[in-house]
Amino acid sequence: MLVITCPVCGVEGEEADFHCGGEGHIARPATENPDGISDDAQRDYMFMRKNPKGVHFERWRCDRGCGKWFHACRDTVSMQIFGYYGITQRPPAALLKKADPLWQAHFEAAKKPSAKKAKS
Amino acid sequence: MTCAALPPQSSMGCLKMKKYSIFSLAKNAGNYHKDWERAWRSPEPKKEYDVVIVGAGGHGLATAYYLASKHNITNVAVIEKGWLGGGNTGRNTTIIRSNYLQDPSMAIYELSRSLYEDLSQELNYNIMFSPRGLLMLCQTEHELRAMKRTSHANRLVGIEARMIDRAEVKELVPIINDSDDCRYPILGAYYQPRGGTARHDAVAWGYARGADARGVDIIQQCEVTGITRTGRKVTGLDTSKGHIKAKKIAVVTAGNTSLVMQMAGLSMPIESVCLQALVSEPIKPAIDVVVMANTVHGYMSQSDKGELVIGGGADSYNNYSQRGSFPALEHTVTALVETFPIISRLRMMRMWGGIVDMTGDRSPIISKTDVDGLYVNCGWGTGGFKSIPGSGSVFADLVAKDQPGEIAGAFSLDRFKQGRTIDESVAAAVAH
Ligand SMILES: Cc1cc2nc3c(=O)[nH]c(=O)nc-3n(C[C@H](O)[C@H](O)[C@H](O)COP(=O)(O)OP(=O)(O)OC[C@H]3O[C@@H](n4cnc5c(N)ncnc54)[C@H](O)[C@@H]3O)c2cc1C
């Protein structure tokens, strides 16, 4: 069982006190580009997932505390949680270094100007 | 299993595979069962195969069996990192039913259920199919309406099903709590009389034995670590037992599918989560149907050994560890204690988890891919034991002909791009 600390209100609880919102940093293409969304972009947004075996970034909500969303950095094998950061923030460099290579590629791609629109 | 169906070049022909029968049983009993022949070989991998199947779960083994038996393609290997049937196929609660809502789902699940009816004869292996009847309780008005709709849809395509009222539920399941005095009183149930269970290991073993007898190499303790390709075409696989060349590769690895497909540079619309189950100490016969309670998230049946086999919903977050979390189990057991009060004092003996492959529409993927010669069968999530025979059969067609048949076509990967999703989130609301 996971023991989670809400980075917003500081309360510590069991996983049932929180709600997992799945993979983090999935940007809705229609927000940037309401008129010209490709089928590929819409599919990626709706269905494609990194699903890494290793260190993952995901969203959690402090259900029985302050009710706020936040990001957690968690290993999908050992279940260890390495840290938290704000819901609008990118992962801190130290966590990104630990993360699965898929995540490093994600934020590398987001740096390139051409891909900037599609990613968060 | 007829000799004529076997290719003469198969390394272990029909003459060598002894038929299981009352006579072989009697003969071996005479010698204290010490001389039973091995059910399948343990070959070293050859340098090259026409088809390599990754993953010796039920779906991979059934695919190999039907490639050999229906398409006469026997230069086939099934590569398994652990032991055959040791993934979700050996971890599930064995519920078999076909009461899905959408046409493509009904087609494949009913094909599968009907193949289960005489699979023991087909494989000459007792898979203990037990069509004991299956109930899905309706515990809210909404659920009652939804299951009515499903039962009508089922009957329209010829799947035997009907709605029953609370009195009939009580008649079929005397141990059920039929009072009004609970949070979710039973309003009725969906009833599929030919739904039921089978022995999960036997399904894997039966297909393995049948495939092996037709020349398929089943290679256990061999992990696939890479997929090699030239341009758009696959050429082979890197494994812990060396490189193996392959003209075609079929990936059937359930919760590990994202990882294996990544080896070929493809990402998948899959999330891997843990689904758990548990069994009680054995008790005398108490329940002779399968009961699912989707609103409260639990289901139960009784095994031939007398254990109550219990399952519920999947954990809420990604997991590759095959170990689930306690709150999910507690939630399931709480629900079932209210539904079946007599189980409240039972001790639970074992619990375990499997890593299931969830798609966004809760329907499977049976598909070609953007890489030539690479095929994938996955996304069965919490409910793919029931579909092993049907899935193996249509996936073998796809791999053999490089083209999906009518049933498999609907489950291709491009449905996610075309918005052609097959929404079964209601039929799959609770794991099963
Ligand atoms: C607790 C639980 C209860 C369930 N209850 C039901 C139920 O009641 N009814 C129902 O219909 N379904 C149920 N299911 C779902 C069902 O078990 C699965 O959908 C089904 O068994 C999937 O079969 P498979 O052959 O695709 O996968 P698996 O049986 O998991 O086989 C995949 C195989 O691939 C191997 N593999 C993975 N990666 C590699 C690699 N890199 N190299 C080599 N081999 C690899 C694995 O070791 C594994 O043996 C349940 C599942 C669980 C976990």
Ligand SMILES: [Zn+2]
């Ligand atoms: Zn909080």
